[in-house]
Amino acid sequence: MHLQALRFGKPYESLERETLVHFLTGEPVAEVSQVGGAMVGRDLAKSAKAARAALMAMDPEDVVERLQTAGNLYALGTVEVGGVPQSPEDFVHHQSATTGLPENLCRANMKKNLFVLSNMDRMLDALSRGLSPEILWKGYGREHRDVIVSYQAQSPVLGLVLPSNSPGVHTLWLPVIALGVGLMLKPGSQEPWTPYRMAAAMIEAGIPAEAIGLYPGPTDVGAAMLNGCGRSMIFGSAKTVAQYAGDPRVQVHGPGFSKIILGDDCVDDWEKYLDVMVESVAANSGRGCINTSAIYASRHTREIAAAIAERIGPTEVKPPDDPEATLAAFTVPGVAKAVWGQIEAGLSAEGVTHATADYGPRLEEGDRCGWLRPTVVHCSSPDPEIAKAEYMFPYVNVVECPQEAMLERIGPTLVASVLTDDVAFQQKLIDCTHVDRLNFGPIPTTKLDWLQPHEGNIIDFLYRSRALQVAEGAGEPGQVAAAHAATT
Amino acid sequence: MATTDQPVFEVADDAAVTAAREALDAHTVEMMAWHFHPSTGCPFWLEYAQSLPFDPIKEVQCYDDLKKFPPFEDEWLRGGPVRRWAPKGLEGQPLYVFETGGTTGIPKSRVNSRDFRTDYEMFSETLPEEHFPKGANWLMLGPSGPRRLRLAIEHLAQYRGGICFCVDLDPRWVVKLIKKGWMEHLEAYKQHCIDQAITVLEAGHDIRCMFTTPKLLESLALGLEKKGTTIHKAGITGIFSGGTEFTPQWTRFATEELLDGAYMTPTYGNTLMGLAASRPVTPADGYTIAYYAPQPRAVIELVDFDDTNSVVPYGGTGRVKLTTLTKETFVPGFLERDEGEREKPYAKYPWDGVSGVRPFHKLASATTVGVY
Numbered sequence: 102m103h104l105q106a107l108r109f110g111k112p113y114e115s116l117e118r119e120t121l122v123h124f125l126t127g128e129p130v131a132e133v134s135q136v137g138g139a140m141v142g143r144d145l146a147k148s149a150k151a152a153r154a155a156l157m158a159m160d161p162e163d164v165v166e167r168l169q170t171a172g173n174l175y176a177l178g179t180v181e182v183g184g185v186p187q188s189p190e191d192f193v194h195h196q197s198a199t200t201g202l203p204e205n206l207c208r209a210n211m212k213k214n215l216f217v218l219s220n221m222d223r224m225l226d227a228l229s230r231g232l233s234p235e236i237l238w239k240g241y242g243r244e245h246r247d248v249i250v251s252y253q254a255q256s257p258v259l260g261l262v263l264p265s266n267s268p269g270v271h272t273l274w275l276p277v278i279a280l281g282v283g284l285m286l287k288p289g290s291q292e293p294w295t296p297y298r299m300a301a302a303m304i305e306a307g308i309p310a311e312a313i314g315l316y317p318g319p320t321d322v323g324a325a326m327l328n329g330c331g332r333s334m335i336f337g338s339a340k341t342v343a344q345y346a347g348d349p350r351v352q353v354h355g356p357g358f359s360k361i362i363l364g365d366d367c368v369d370d371w372e373k374y375l376d377v378m379v380e381s382v383a384a385n386s387g388r389g390c391i392n393t394s395a396i397y398a399s400r401h402t403r404e405i406a407a408a409i410a411e412r413i414g415p416t417e418v419k420p421p422d423d424p425e426a427t428l429a430a431f432t433v434p435g436v437a438k439a440v441w442g443q444i445e446a447g448l449s450a451e452g453v454t455h456a457t458a459d460y461g462p463r464l465e466e467g468d469r470c471g472w473l474r475p476t477v478v479h480c481s482s483p484d485p486e487i488a489k490a491e492y493m494f495p496y497v498n499v500v501e502c503p504q505e506a507m508l509e510r511i512g513p514t515l516v517a518s519v520l521t522d523d524v525a526f527q528q529k530l531i532d533c534t535h536v537d538r539l540n541f542g543p544i545p546t547t548k549l550d551w552l553q554p555h556e557g558n559i560i561d562f563l564y565r566s567r568a569l570q571v572a573e574g575a576g577e578p579g580q581v582a583a584a585h586a587a588t589t
Numbered sequence: 590m591a592t593t594d595q596p597v598f599e600v601a602d603d604a605a606v607t608a609a610r611e612a613l614d615a616h617t618v619e620m621m622a623w624h625f626h627p628s629t630g631c632p633f634w635l636e637y638a639q640s641l642p643f644d645p646i647k648e649v650q651c652y653d654d655l656k657k658f659p660p661f662e663d664e665w666l667r668g669g670p671v672r673r674w675a676p677k678g679l680e681g682q683p684l685y686v687f688e689t690g691g692t693t694g695i696p697k698s699r700v701n702s703r704d705f706r707t708d709y710e711m712f713s714e715t716l717p718e719e720h721f722p723k724g725a726n727w728l729m730l731g732p733s734g735p736r737r738l739r740l741a742i743e744h745l746a747q748y749r750g751g752i753c754f755c756v757d758l759d760p761r762w763v764v765k766l767i768k769k770g771w772m773e774h775l776e777a778y779k780q781h782c783i784d785q786a787i788t789v790l791e792a793g794h795d796i797r798c799m800f801t802t803p804k805l806l807e808s809l810a811l812g813l814e815k816k817g818t819t820i821h822k823a824g825i826t827g828i829f830s831g832g833t834e835f836t837p838q839w840t841r842f843a844t845e846e847l848l849d850g851a852y853m854t855p856t857y858g859n860t861l862m863g864l865a866a867s868r869p870v871t872p873a874d875g876y877t878i879a880y881y882a883p884q885p886r887a888v889i890e891l892v893d894f895d896d897t898n899s900v901v902p903y904g905g906t907g908r909v910k911l912t913t914l915t916k917e918t919f920v921p922g923f924l925e926r927d928e929g930e931r932e933k934p935y936a937k938y939p940w941d942g943v944s945g946v947r948p949f950h951k952l953a954s955a956t957t958v959g960v961y
Contacts, residue, residue: 116838116876137839139807143846146814328776344770 102131102183104293106317107300108140109148109283110310119317121291123198124432124470125421130198131183133293136318138325144314145258145285145329152283153257155309161234164308165221165279171299171306172218176211180301187298196294197421200266201430201470204422206385210269214295217272217551221279227552228276228560237281237560241569251569252560256331256350258283258314259563262323263296264336265289266429266493267388270354271299273334273555278303282563283312285330287322291432327351332563352562356491357390357515359546362530363398364521365504371401372408374520377543378497379412381518383475384547386429387495391516391538393546394491395498397483397507406456406479406499413475413495414460428494430470437464437471440492444476447487454479456499483510508533515556516546597874601939609884609939614651616885616914621649624919629678633665634919652888655912656898661923663861666697674700676916688735689860696735699860704886704917705737708863709745711883712856715866715937716749720827720852724750725797728825730786730805733757737860742800754796756785758805779805783812790823798827803834803843810847819849831856835946837876844876856880857946861920862887862911868935868942880946881938888912889943891931894951897924900941903931908949926952 106113115134122129156164174180179188187195193207200207217224225234232250236242241251259277263286264270277284288296296315304310316322327333327345334352335341342355361378363371381393396405419426431437441464448455456477457463465472475495480488488498489512502510508529511517518540519530530539537556540546549555571578601609624630625638625645638645643657666674671686679702687705688696727746733739739755746753758778766775786809790796801809806828810820820828828851835855843853857880858864865880865887882889891907893899901907909925928949932942 116841117836135838137807137842139811139847140842142807142811143814146811324772328772340770344772348773 102185104131104133104183104297104315104317106134106136106140107310107313107315108144109152109312109314113140119290121199121293124201124430125467127469130195131293133288133290133317136316136322138318138321141285141316141322141325142329144316145326148311148314149257149283149285149330152285152312152314153254153281155311156278156281156283157238159309161238161279161281164281165225165234167307168218168221168275168279168303171302171308172215172221174302174305175218175299176215178302178305180298180305182294182297182301187301192294192298196292199291199294199432201421201432202386202388203419203426203429205424205426206429209385210271210295213269214271214275214299217275220551221276224276224551225279228554228558232560234279234281237564249569249571251567252564253567254282255563255565256282256333258285258330260285260287260326260330260333262287262326262333262335262337263289263292265291267336267390269385269389270336271295272551273354273559275299276559277563278308278312280560280563282332283314285314285316285326285333287326288315288317290317293317352557354390354556356394357392358395358489358491358511358513359391359393359516360511360514360518361393361396361546362507362511362517362519362521363396364519364523364526365399366523367520368398368401371398371405374543375405375408375412377518377545378405378409381546382409382477382497383413383416383427383495384545386427387475388429388493389547391547391549392495393497393516393518395488395500395511397500397502397511399501399503402481402499402501403454403456403479406454406477409497409499410456410460410477414457414477416475416495418465418472418474428472428474430467430472431493432470434469434471437473438466440494441473444478444487444490444492444496447485447490448478450485450487452481453485453487454481511535516540518542518544518546596933597871598868598879599936601934601936605936605939606934609934610652613885613888613940617652617655618650620914620916620919621645623678623916624676627677629676629916631676632673652912655921658921660897661920663697663923666699667695671698671700674698674918679917685737685740686735687737687860697860699918701737702917704863704915705741706744706748707915708858708883708886709741710748711886712864712866713745713748716827716829716854717852721749721798721829722826725826726751726794727753728786728789728796728799728801729753729755730782730799730801730809731756731758732760732802734759734761738800741864745800746798749798751798754789754794756782756789758782758802779808780812783808787812787816787823790825795824797824798829799825800829803830803839806830806843806853807847810843820847821849821851825851827851828853829856830854831858835878837878840870840878841872841876844870857943859925861913861918861923862889863913863915865889865943866938868937877944878946879932879935879942879944881932881935881940881942882911884938884940886913886915888914888940890941891929891943892924894928897922901931903933906930906945909943909946925949 115136117135118132120129121131179186193204196207197204237252244250259282261274286296300313336354339355342353345351345353418428456479463474463476473494478498480498480500483500483502488500514536516538517536624634682702685701686698688698729742743753855867855878863883865882868879890910891901892910909927911923911925913920926949927946929943929946932944934940
């Protein structure tokens with residue numbers, strides 16, 4: 102199987118290819134064409150406006166319907182990927198083989214993507230606060246309050262530098278086409294499967310091929326996208342986040358440092374919340390930025406750590422096709438060992454206890470890859486370095502910290518699930534600017550309400566709300582088709 | 590990479606290969622007599638010879654005898670006094686010092702008198718007249734500073750009867766920008782270079798030939814395209830370029846989409862070796878980029894990763910081993926930071942070549958390539 106690049110409707114077979122291999126056996130799974138950054142720059146200049154124009158030529162409601170069809174094709178149908186028919190089960194095998202993710206988790210991620218595409222109309226309505234999609238297409242229009250509003254697209258295409266290790270993140274870019282913006286995707290080197298299958302399903306469902314680009318390749322491809330696209334997203338480490346912080350053109354998705362916070366009024370009932378804590382830590386093999394990496398409480402922290410350890414500590418590594426498998430492999434040789442080395446170094450600090458120590462070694466090494474079994478660490482204060490750590494497997498720090506100091510000490514937090522009925526504490530959390538998503542009550546950090554924005558509203562990122570005034574008696578300025586014909 | 594079974598290029602015949610080898614053997618003997626005689630050799634080699642268990646002048650009778658030397662350590666080239674590398678036989682000649690690396694720490698240096706001119710005069714003979722017309726003016730868009738490149742390109746232009754315009758790029762600063770993650774500055778600096786190049790090209794100087802690096806060539810082509818023109822329409826008919834990112838795919842992309850018909854010839858070179866020309870790059874040959882060292886002044890061998898005195902079979906992968914044999918410089922068996930595949934002798938260059946040049950895999954993660 103050979104995954105070609107897709108240059109906004111034109112397939113491109115590169116002379117350079119990367120071979121993707123099965124993480125356990127090393128057997129080749131697919132070849133992927135590798136392109137370079139200059140191709141990205143050139144295609145952006147030549148094709149980006151045409152990508153948006155192709156969408157503008159369609160009815161926005163038709164686009165949404167076609168995306169819903171694409172969702173069904175993606176999750177349930179057979180589509181052509183890499184020149185061969187790929188069924189949903191083929192997709193699961195391929196994705197698991199190159200990412201090390203157990204097959205049942207691949208299926209769960211498929212369901213998530215299907216849900217988002219199936220509910221695209223509701224999502225758009227929620228994210229746009231009821232804005233008619235016509236307004237995004239035309240650039241302006243009258244709201245139901247009879248006020249003119251104008252939304253200006255900031256880029257004809259969104260560039261996406263996608264990760265290799267988190268198939269769950271794809272939900273973030275699925276609404277983009279429905280917002281009238283093209284997609285320029287750099288698939289993750291080990292996980293090209295979702296972008297390729299999704300692109301194939303969208304095109305088969307009638308989304309114009311000119312609206313979608315797939316550019317697999319080395320890091321200079323990503324750099325060219327971030328440099329050339331008016332808007333782009335990148336998924337990466339804390340270092341990547343720091344590198345692009347402050348660049349309004351780039352939305353960076355890095356570690357989430359998501360947390361569960363137990364208020365003093367609820368902490369004595371901590372056992373009631375054990376299921377929520379376990380799910381938040383261990384769902385999706387702990388790979389997501391929405392997985393809990395720390396639990397903060399003022400007391401009972403040792404008991405909480407011990408109870409979570411008892412639940413997830415015994416988890417065993419199982420073959421990827423075992424329906425009970427929950428742990429993903431680290432497919433890059435040496436990484437699991439290196440991560441465990443970091444954790445071991447952190448465990449030696451004062452006030453740090455390894456709560457899963459009695460459940461056998463955490464590091465398991467295979468011939469070509471490695472695994473880390475779920476790990477629970479107790480910190481008697483937020484001071485040790487490890488208390489701030491986040492890792493790509495079920496890993497959690499249970500941190501003892503007085504309630505009054507918590508908000509100062511938790512640091513950036515993508516999702517906070519807070520267990521408290523203390524109104525004053527709730528208000529402080531609502532006002533806390535370093536918490537992004539906020540859940541009150543026993544909601545796992547991994548349970549997302551798709552009708553609410555994630556790390557900023559995608560519409561605010563792709564569109565700028567600005568003023569547009571029309572003199573009384575003047576005709577309707579601009580017609581969609583004419584306007585976009587003029588730009589291409 | 591070209592397969593070894595059915596080469597689509599003109600392979601050199603046995604007689605030419607034998608003649609070239611004999612010339613190399615004779616040249617080797619001549620160089621030993623120069624570098625290890627007290628009246629002509631440099632202090633470094635004369636002193637080093639004292640520690641050798643053999644006499645290079647007597648016991649090196651052919652090229653293969655150079656294996657008697659222990660591997661050349663490039664660390665010897667760091668730091669001074671630089672005059673220990675200056676052959677006594679060149680006393681009184683004007684000397685240059687050229688540096689390589691140097692982003693952090695002390696750079697490696699090589700003294701030079703006329704070698705760079707000779708190298709580029711020889712290279713000049715490989716340039717097709719129709720694309721690199723004699724008398725045409727040149728643009729040198731790339732690193733100058735302590736490197737020999739700028740002087741060499743300028744000499745090449747002058748040697749061919751032209752005048753060379755120069756736009757400088759400081760690669761050491763580029764590496765620092767990348768290491769610091771200052772990508773916005775990196776982009777701005779690249780743009781600064783491209784803007785200058787476009788200004789020169791548009792100034793009516795009748796520039797028809799150019800040296801640049803692959804990354805700058807990409808940016809220049811895209812910059813010109815934004816202005817509604819192309820490299821060819823801007824007047825350029827011939828480009829020579831170099832770097833390990835010169836892959837078949839990159840060459841194909843440049844040929845099909847960036848150059849608009851301008852001719853491009855890849856080269857492989859560094860401060861120690863000089864300049865290796867490539868055989869013509871063609872779609873029929875899978876855009877294989879195969880380089881041939883300027884023998885007998887420099888020799889490239891593809892050697893086994895572990896046994897660096899054994900040459901790999903044709904088509905096999907090995908580490909690039911370089912030997913430089915000029916009156917100004919003697920470097921026996923230096924293991925480059927590159928690897929590639931061994932190529933059969935080409936009719937025009939009847940000795941081994943190398944294709945698929947890329948950073949040596951055991952060092953690759955520590956190497957920043959393609960920065961300018």
